[in-house]
Amino acid sequence: MSKHPTPDTPSEWLGGPFLEEAEYLRETNEKAWRWEYLGEITGTGGAIFDNVREERLSLERIRGFERRRNGIDWGWFPDPWRLVRCGWEPAARRLVVFEEHSANKMMPADTGRIVVDALTYADADGEEPYFHDEILWCDDTPDAKVQMGVYRREQGLRARPARKSHMRRLSYEWLAGLREIVIDPERCPLTFAEFTLKEHMRDRDGNWIDEIPDGNDHSIDAVRYAMMEDVLRG
Incomplete structure (x- = not known):
């Protein structure tokens, strides 16, 4: 399964653990969430540790x-x-x-x-x-x-x-x-x-x-x- 589901992907296809992990990352590090789960490019300039x-x-x-x-x-x-x-x-x-x-x-x-x-x-x-x-x-x-x-x-x-x-x-x-x-x-x-x-x-x-x-x-x-x-x- 792709880690970058489309916005209209049914939630039941993804499963509870997937959604829980994604939500946790969104709350703690939104930039990492946008990159990991939405596939967006979220570079932060030259910072090495953006976490x-x-x-x-x-x-x-x-x-x-x-x-x-x-x-x-x-x-x-x-x-x-x-x-x-x-x-x-x-x-x-x-x-x-x-x-x-x-x-x-x-x-x-x-x-x-x-x-x-x-x-x-x-x-x-x-x-x-x-x-x-x-x-x-x-x-x-x-x-x-x-x-x-x-x-x-x-x-x-x-x-x-x-x-x-x-x-x-x-x-x-x-x-x-x-x-x-x-x-x-x-x-x-x-x-x-x-x-x-x-x-x-x-x-x-x-x-x-x-x-x-x-x-x-x-x-x-x-x-x-x-x-x-x-x-x-x-």
Whole structure:
């Protein structure tokens, strides 16, 4: 069955699941709905991520994530160290970014303490905070191996290298292909800015080209590392 039914296609031919999925996408990302189900060309200029949605996230919503993903992009100066934490909702193809931390000129022992603090939280109101032993997916560089070693030895953190080899473009396309990327701009202003401002490159005549520029992408990279195992699983 074509995914672009004509306006006069009887609804009983499409089926309940098809209509429910189409209606959900129309409500959450109308441009994607118009492209996917109506076949309209809905380009948005040079934006790479036109599936970003701004939302203020409650603590209750954050505590409810069953699948948490944590990514780290290493940096010193001027490039920053960046930790981004996300909630992954695969059934809805939704990624929710709810926490970020950034630092310059900090040694691994110091950034490790930031991570420990971020992973130390209560599961409900009135309960005592405790350390949650969540995996940290990290940028895999020669320097990163040393820093991950410090995390493991000194803080007992499960820091693992993300399998990012030759995966930059694929991981960008995977993120851009999600139904939505929800970001709380108050909790994660750096991440929100990067995702909403990231654009394709232009040629010398000012035309958009199918290339992704490097730079101003520390949170994006941290999110890519956090989700790389999911990207590889398809």
